Amino acid sequence: MxxxxxxxxxxxxxxxxxxxxxxxxxxxxxxxxxxxxxxxxxxxxxxxxxxxxxxGLTFARYELLVLLDFSRNGSLPLGKIGARLQVHPASVTNAVDRLEADGLVERIAHPGDRRTTLATITAGGRRTARRATRTLNEQVFSDLGWSRRDLDALFRILRRLRKASGDFA
CATH class of the missing domain: 1.10.287 (Helix Hairpins)
Known part of the structure; x- marks a missing residue:
């Protein structure tokens, strides 16, 4: 509380x-x-x-930055970002707007499809994503209060529900 x-x-x-x-x-x-x-x-x-x-990040913007940082070329179509993060297209637009205003992401035209816009991580975006990940790994992810065995069991239980709900094939 x-x-x-x-x-x-x-x-x-x-x-x-x-x-x-x-x-x-x-x-x-x-x-x-x-x-x-x-x-x-x-x-x-x-x-x-x-x-x-x-x-200067929210979890939604952090997830988007990390997704771009992990992508092969540092950029993805906005629609693919929404699908991968499992969020509404308006949420992607909002997050990209904020990240772009902060200089962490740029919008560029897709070279092979003029109808598609790519979100591309900047060098500053990569630094921010990696700094945030180090911080979260040290301060949150490495000690959630459960043992590794409990975390594994919890993940498997929740994964079953997610799969049964059509979250993924």
């Missing part, structure tokens, strides 16, 4: 108990699991944001 400190009880566990007490036993475990995932996402994103904010 922000600002007010930790609660003396687990509110999600209490909600689970209430679900059961109200006769929603069949849904109680799912509600508690989903609510826990959402809360953990909030906690982890706060940690990520704390590291990226000093670099």
């Amino acid at each position: 922000s600002g007010s400190g930790a609660l003396p009880f687990d509110p999600i566990e209490e909600a689970h108990r209430q679900w059961v007490d109200h006769g929603w036993d069949e849904a109680a475990d799912g509600m508690a699991a989903l609510t826990s995932i959402i809360r953990v996402e909030q906690i982890l994103m706060a940690r990520v944001d704390a590291q990226l904010k000093p670099l």
